[in-house]
Amino acid sequence: MLKYLLRRILFFIPTLIIITLLAFVISASAPGDPVSQILRTSESAEAFSGSGTAQHQQEQLWIHRLGLDLPLFYFSVTPSSFPDTLYRIYNKKEKSAVKSLLMKYGNTQTVESFHSSVKEYQQTVSQSFADSAEQMQFSKQVIAAYVNQSAYIGSQLLAASDPDFIANKIQQAKALTAKYPFLQEAHAAANKMEENFNAMEATSERWKNFIPSIHFYGNNQYHRWLFGDGNWLTGKGAVNSKGLIRGDFGISLVTQMPVSTVIWKRIGWSLLFTFLSVILAYLISIPIGVRAAAKHGSFFDRASSVTLFFLHSMPAFWVATLLLVVFANPDVLPWFPASGVKPASGYPEAASFIQKIQITIPYLILPLIAYTYSSLAFLSRLTRTSMLEVLHQDYIKTARAKGLSERRVIWHHAYRNALLPLITVFANILPAAIGGAVIIESIFTIPGMGLETYQAIQRQDYPMIVGVFTLTGVLTMIGYLLADVMYAIADPRISFSNK
Amino acid sequence: MMKEKSMRWRSQVWREFRRNKPALISLYVISIAIILAVLAPVLANERPLYIKIFGQHFYPAFTFSKTYFVKTPEGLQQLNLNAVDWKLLPKEKVIWAPIPYSPGKGDYNNANFISPFAPQKFMDRGNLVEMPNRFRHWLGTGSRGNDLLAGLIHGARISLTIGIISMSIAGLIGIVIGLFAGFLGDDKVSTTRVRMIMTLIGIFFAWFYAFQLRGESLHDGLKGSSGGFLWQFLISLLLFILIILLFSFLGKWMGKFPGLKRKITVPVDSLLSRFTEVVVSLPILLLIITIAAFSKPSLTSVMIIIGLTNWTGIARLTRAEMLRVREMEYIQAARALGFSSWRIMFRHALPNALAPALIAISVGVANAILIESSLSFIGVGVPSTVETWGSLISSGRENFSAWWMVTFPGLCILVTVLSLNLIGEGLRDALDPKLRK
Numbered sequence: 001m002l003k004y005l006l007r008r009i010l011f012f013i014p015t016l017i018i019i020t021l022l023a024f025v026i027s028a029s030a031p032g033d034p035v036s037q038i039l040r041t042s043e044s045a046e047a048f049s050g051s052g053t054a055q056h057q058q059e060q061l062w063i064h065r066l067g068l069d070l071p072l073f074y075f076s077v078t079p080s081s082f083p084d085t086l087y088r089i090y091n092k093k094e095k096s097a098v099k100s101l102l103m104k105y106g107n108t109q110t111v112e113s114f115h116s117s118v119k120e121y122q123q124t125v126s127q128s129f130a131d132s133a134e135q136m137q138f139s140k141q142v143i144a145a146y147v148n149q150s151a152y153i154g155s156q157l158l159a160a161s162d163p164d165f166i167a168n169k170i171q172q173a174k175a176l177t178a179k180y181p182f183l184q185e186a187h188a189a190a191n192k193m194e195e196n197f198n199a200m201e202a203t204s205e206r207w208k209n210f211i212p213s214i215h216f217y218g219n220n221q222y223h224r225w226l227f228g229d230g231n232w233l234t235g236k237g238a239v240n241s242k243g244l245i246r247g248d249f250g251i252s253l254v255t256q257m258p259v260s261t262v263i264w265k266r267i268g269w270s271l272l273f274t275f276l277s278v279i280l281a282y283l284i285s286i287p288i289g290v291r292a293a294a295k296h297g298s299f300f301d302r303a304s305s306v307t308l309f310f311l312h313s314m315p316a317f318w319v320a321t322l323l324l325v326v327f328a329n330p331d332v333l334p335w336f337p338a339s340g341v342k343p344a345s346g347y348p349e350a351a352s353f354i355q356k357i358q359i360t361i362p363y364l365i366l367p368l369i370a371y372t373y374s375s376l377a378f379l380s381r382l383t384r385t386s387m388l389e390v391l392h393q394d395y396i397k398t399a400r401a402k403g404l405s406e407r408r409v410i411w412h413h414a415y416r417n418a419l420l421p422l423i424t425v426f427a428n429i430l431p432a433a434i435g436g437a438v439i440i441e442s443i444f445t446i447p448g449m450g451l452e453t454y455q456a457i458q459r460q461d462y463p464m465i466v467g468v469f470t471l472t473g474v475l476t477m478i479g480y481l482l483a484d485v486m487y488a489i490a491d492p493r494i495s496f497s498n499k
Numbered sequence: 500m501m502k503e504k505s506m507r508w509r510s511q512v513w514r515e516f517r518r519n520k521p522a523l524i525s526l527y528v529i530s531i532a533i534i535l536a537v538l539a540p541v542l543a544n545e546r547p548l549y550i551k552i553f554g555q556h557f558y559p560a561f562t563f564s565k566t567y568f569v570k571t572p573e574g575l576q577q578l579n580l581n582a583v584d585w586k587l588l589p590k591e592k593v594i595w596a597p598i599p600y601s602p603g604k605g606d607y608n609n610a611n612f613i614s615p616f617a618p619q620k621f622m623d624r625g626n627l628v629e630m631p632n633r634f635r636h637w638l639g640t641g642s643r644g645n646d647l648l649a650g651l652i653h654g655a656r657i658s659l660t661i662g663i664i665s666m667s668i669a670g671l672i673g674i675v676i677g678l679f680a681g682f683l684g685d686d687k688v689s690t691t692r693v694r695m696i697m698t699l700i701g702i703f704f705a706w707f708y709a710f711q712l713r714g715e716s717l718h719d720g721l722k723g724s725s726g727g728f729l730w731q732f733l734i735s736l737l738l739f740i741l742i743i744l745l746f747s748f749l750g751k752w753m754g755k756f757p758g759l760k761r762k763i764t765v766p767v768d769s770l771l772s773r774f775t776e777v778v779v780s781l782p783i784l785l786l787i788i789t790i791a792a793f794s795k796p797s798l799t800s801v802m803i804i805i806g807l808t809n810w811t812g813i814a815r816l817t818r819a820e821m822l823r824v825r826e827m828e829y830i831q832a833a834r835a836l837g838f839s840s841w842r843i844m845f846r847h848a849l850p851n852a853l854a855p856a857l858i859a860i861s862v863g864v865a866n867a868i869l870i871e872s873s874l875s876f877i878g879v880g881v882p883s884t885v886e887t888w889g890s891l892i893s894s895g896r897e898n899f900s901a902w903w904m905v906t907f908p909g910l911c912i913l914v915t916v917l918s919l920n921l922i923g924e925g926l927r928d929a930l931d932p933k934l935r936k
Contacts, residue, residue, distance in 0.1 A: 015777045022781070030793055077707060100715055212707045313917040315869050317876045318909040321892055329899045427780075435784030439873055443896075453785075457792040457879055469789045472782045480780050 001488065008484055012477060019473035020244065024222050027466040028072060033092070034462070035062045037253045063090055065240045066250075067224045071217040081106040081208040084215040093159040100161035101200075106208040110200040115158075117196045121173070121189035122154040128186055143182060150176050150186055157193075163201065170194050225250070249467035254459050259467035262452060269341065269448035270441070273364075274433040277371035281429070282422070285376050289383025290418070293391060294410050304380070312377035316436055320370035320443045327366060336366050339445040367444045374436070375429050382425060387418040420491055427476070427483035434472050515929035522925020525918035532915060536656040543598040543649035547585055551592035559585070560596060586634070587622065598646065599634055602653040602886040606636070606644035612901040615639040639903040641894050647903060650886040651911055657887050658915065661802050661871045662864040668806025669867075670860045673813025678852070680771035680814070681821025682844050688767050693759040694750030701746025709739035772818070779811045787870060791880030801880045805867045812863065816855040824851050854930045858923050865919035872912050888912050 039058060063069050071087040078086070081102050089095040101111050125147060153173045160166050170193055177187035223232070228243030230236050235246050242248035249259035288308075292301040328338035337343075341363045347356050390396065391414055399409045437450030445451060449468060456464035517523055535542065546559035553571055559580055567578040586599070600606065608620040608627065615638050619630035630636075638647040710717070713735050720728035753759055787804050794800045824830065825848060833843045872889030875881040881890065888908040895904025 011773070011776075015780055018777055019781065022786070026789055026793055031795070077703075077711060079712065103712075103715060209712065210708075212704070212711070309920065310913075310917065313865070313920055314913050315872055315876075315889075315909070315916075317873055317889070318892060318905070318912065321896060321905050322909065324896075325899050325902060325905055331900055435782055435788065438785070438788055439877055442877060453788075454877060457788070457877070460792075462793065465789050465792055469782070469785055472785050476780060476782050 004488055005485065008481060012481055015477055016474065019477065020226060020470065021222075023466050023470040023473065024225060026469070027462055028221070030462040032460065034066060034253055035059055035068065035090075037460070038062055038256065041254055041256075067221055067229065067241060070224060071215075071220045073217070073220055073222050075214055075216045077212055077214050079103070079106075079209040080211040080213040081108050081111075081205065082213075083108050083112060084217075091158075097159050097161045103209055104161070104163070104206075105200050105203070106205040107200065107203050108208075110196065110203055114193070114196040114200045117189065117193045118154060118157045121186060121193050122151065122158070124189045125150045125154055125177075125183070125186045128182055143180075146176065146180060146183060150183065166197060170197060244470065249470065250463040252456075252461050252464050254456075254461045254464075259464050262464065263449060263467060263471060266447060266449045266452045269446050270434065270437050270450055273367060273371050273440075273446070273448065274430065274437065277368055278375065278426070278429055278433065280368070280372045281375040281379050284372075285379035286383055286419075286422070289380045290387055290410065290415060292380070292384045293387035293418075294406070296388060296391075301384075305384070308377045308380050311373055312381065314374075316370060316374050317439045317443060319373060320366075320440055323366045323370060324443065336362050341446055367440060367446055370440050370444070371433065371436070375433070379422065379425070379429075382421060383418065386421045387414060390414045390418045420487065423487050423490060424483050426486075427479040430476060430479045434475070512929045516925050519925040519928060521921050522928075525921040525925070528914060528918040529922065532655055532918075533659060535652055536659045539652045539656045541596060543600060543602065543646070543652045544596040545585060545599060545601040545604055546580065547593045547595050547599075549592075549594040550585070550588075550590050552588070552590050554591070595633065598637075598649050598652070600636070600646035600649040602650040603645050603884065606640060606646065608644065609636060609640045610644035611642060612898050612904065613640045613644070614901075615903055638907055639901070641891070641901075641904055642897060645886070647891065647907060650891050651888070651907060654886060654888040654891065654908065655911065655915075657798065657881075657885065658868045658871060658912075661798065661805065662867040662919075665802040665805035665809070665867045666860050666863045668803065669808075669810040669863060670813055670856060672807070673810035673859070674817050674849075674853070674856050676771050676775065676810070677814040677817025677856070678821055678844060678849055680768045680775075681818035681852070682825050682848055683767040684822075684825075685766040685768045686764055687840070688765040689762050690765065691750070691754035691759060692761045692763050693753045694747065695763060695765070697750025697753065698743065698747045701743045701750075704746065705739045705742035708742060709735040713738075768818075771814075775811050775814050778808070781808075783808050784870070784873075788874070788877075788879055791874055794880075796880055796882040798881060798885070801871060801874060804880070805870055809863055809867065809870075813856050813859040816859050817852055820852040820855045821848060824848050854926075858926045858930070861919055861926060862923040865916040865923070868912065868916055868919070 036059075039055070039062065068090060069088065076084075076087075079102070082099070086095065086098065089098060098111065098115055101114070102108070105111055128147060150173060153169050153176070157166060157169050157173075160169065170190065173190040174187065174194065177183040177190050224241055224243070226244050227233075228235055228238040228241045228246060228248060230238030230242070232243070235242055241250065247260050249263070251258055252262060255262075288304055292304050295301055324338055325332070327333050327335045342356075342360055347359060351359065391410075396409060396414055399413045400406075404413075434450070437448060438453050439450070440446075441448045441450030442454040453465060453468045455461075456468075541548065541560060544560045548558065548560045550557050550559060552569055555569060557567055559567075562580070565580055567580065569576050569578050585593075608622055609630075613619055613636065615636070617639075619636055619640075620627045621630045621634055622628075636646050636648070638651070640646060641650070713731070717728065717731050717735060720731035787808060790804050791801060794804075830843060830848060833847050838847075871881070872887065872892075875885075875887040875889035876893045878890070878893065881887055883890075888911050891908040892905055895901050895908075898904070
């Protein structure tokens with residue numbers, strides 16, 4: 001038994017790693033740029049929106065706070081021409097432009113120096129606006145127009161990878177900056193750019209691309225996400241992230257609140273509904289399944305089978321919507337409230353705890369039905385099949401031959417063995433219930449984790465979605481572990497045969 | 500001889516299946532649904548099947564071009580096929596599609612949820628008149644006056660396509676994994692250690708050359724049309740397999756040298772079964788919702804996501820069946836004849852182990868349709884411009900008195916899923932030798 005447990009727990013670890021990896025890959029491939037999303041929604045950005053440098057600082061601050069200035073994973077496999085510091089380029093377009101230049105020329109040094117000369121040009125251009133304040137013979141508008149135009153060429157160059165396009169743009173930059181004295185330094189930078197570009201064109205070493213090279217990074221985004229930015233074991237010295245293993249799921253891009261805080265605030269309703277519905281489903285489905293199997297072929301068996309088959313084929317969201325349309329519709333049957341878990345105006349002030357529960361119960365009934373019914377059909381059918389299988393076995397015949405009453409045979413001998421599969425599906429039902437919660441909670445507007453996920457999807461709040469996914473994955477794993485251990489306890493054959 | 504026997508077996512299964520009336524009816528229902536789905540553009544289309552304007556003949560429903568040039572007494576006129584209101588167009592002769600509406604297109608005279616039984620309006624030569632039966636919205640309309648019946652017919656097309664294609668992907672993965680795990684077991688694959696190591700190195704290099712170096716072309720393909728991506732992906736895949744084979748043969752050759760001859764056994768079954776267990780224990784529905792929320796809404800990505808996550812049942816059933824089949828005498832006979840194990844696996848063992856996979860696939864299609872409709876109900880994955888059964892129900896929530904918007908699409912899902920489940924059940928009964936006695 002102990003050996004079985006150990007094996008099971010050992011298997012638990014790689015699965016957890018795969019879940020975290022999956023969640024990480026998904027979150028790393030999120031479309032858009034998290035920093036600009038934060039800056040767009042946060043109020044601090046509005047205050048700074050006037051000046052470019054302040055916004056740039058703010059951006060750098062958030063990039064550092066979110067750990068986006070780190071390499072992605074413990075190692076990376078790249079063509080040998082790629083420098084191991086490529087991850088430091090944050091802008092996605094810029095990064096892919098540098099990558100395709102590297103693929104085209106294969107010479108790390110020349111590509112890097114070309115890229116840095118473009119950056120330098122960009123910087124001198126933006127500085128030249130401040131410097132030109134003394135040169136009063138030009139109006140501010142003229143200066144601004146020329147600086148902006150030169151800066152625009154620079155930003156085009158940063159994202160460009162087509163040689164002809166680059167050569168063309170460099171000539172434009174040179175021509176533009178040659179005209180005015182306040183762009184003198186920028187003109188020098190543009191010349192440097194051309195020099196570096198020609199050097200890059202001249203020394204193509206494409207063969208370097210065909211040799212793979214592996215870079216290892218101790219400190220990376222995945223590590224940080226898992227263990228935080230402090231000591232990985234004790235968590236000491238953590239500043240911006242405590243790490244997943246200490247319950248830190250990052251911050252929401254929309255509200256900038258920690259995801260874990262939001263989840264803990266909302267998880268109560270979801271857990272309540274999940275557990276109530278699972279218990280309810282078991283309580284209803286076991287008697288139905290056992291009875292149908294015991295009277296195999298009877299009217300009850302056939303009627304319940306057909307009904308359950310129908311229920312099994314109905315989508316949960318449709319049933320939920322139908323329930324709303326029929327039972328929460330003032331035009332049809334206004335029996336239950338349509339949404340939420342309490343009156344929109346809140347509870348009356350003098351209400352005691354019991355009274356609050358009384359007020360809330362009508363709100364819970366429709367969602368509970370919607371939550372319960374799909375696992376109900378599944379469980380009853382499973383009970384019936386496994387009961388039928390057991391009833392065909394020899395020891396049941398023996399029990400009958402001994403002259404035991406049918407009731408005793410079914411409930412004492414057969415039932416316990418037929419229950420075994422029901423233990424394992426407990427772990428199956430739990431994650432399905434949590435996934436289904438996204439749909440059902442959004443229909444009934446129950447303020448639980450599912451509704452939060454639904455809203456996060458609509459607001460593109462990716463850390464929130466990944467946080468819910470990771471948590472559900474871990475909960476599912478624990479559910480499976482518990483189910484397997486319970487099964488092993490209930491059926492000694494399992495831990496024996498698995499030695 | 501073999502052929503005759505397999506024919507007999509097949510006809511026996513078919514006879515067994517036919518006796519199961521619900522399953523047989525379901526088969527008819529699904530066939531009709533497939534025909535409706537295939538013919539959807541002809542059955543429900545706002546463009547006429549045939550139209551005669553100024554003595555010229557056009558077949559707007561069957562064309563891919565966006566404009567027509569029509570010779571009129573005032574000269575050549577351009578006709579934008581997507582923008583023109585065909586019902587107002589002056590014409591000499593016209594044959595409408597049976598349902599003369601396209602899915603999702605608004606009918607402003609009947610906007611804001613018109614019941615199937617309520618009076619509907621029709622614009623005839625500038626006057627709003629009562630709806631003639633030919634143009635009636637038989638199942639009512641949605642918020643923009645979009646015809647529900649047209650939406651349902653085109654929805655069938657989407658649901659069935661997603662169900663069938665995603666389960667083809669899942670079936671391919673599941674059957675291959677189940678086949679290898681079941682047939683090879685833990686002891687059938689033994690090789691020299693050096694070949695094993697060389698193959699692993701080969702996988703690394705293959706991945707690097709096929710996917711890392713070609714990453715840019717793959718990315719370009721993805722940005723362009725999906726056909727371009729498929730082509731690029733196939734090239735990469737071919738390269739991947741070729742490089743692995745190259746390294747594997749190199750390893751085989753190296754294994755001949757003394758000192759490198761040590762043998763090891765690869766526990767294929769354990770590895771694949773553990774992998775399947777890991778995938779089973781993922782919260783699949785939430786995983787699909789998460790991935791769909793992260794990727795750009797498209798039907799193709801929904802199919803791929805559902806296909807990549809729903810193969811575990813098929814793999815497990817195929818594996819169990821293979822465990823049984825590989826012990827059978829005719830497999831031993833094939834071995835004794837000296838056939839290669841690849842040939843035995845694919846030509847002799849696999850055809851006999853496909854039956855359980857077939858059951859799992861038919862139930863899987865039902866499941867995929869349920870998942871797709873749930874996704875489009877919450878507005879994830881499927882583009883918002885496409886009308887599906889799920890999104891129709893979702894739009895019905897705007898107005899609770901519009902019972903038709905909730906009832907009919909739901910019934911469509913119910914009937915399709917129920918039929919597929921019943922077919923699966925019927926197949927199981929027909930194929931299970933225990934029940935046949």
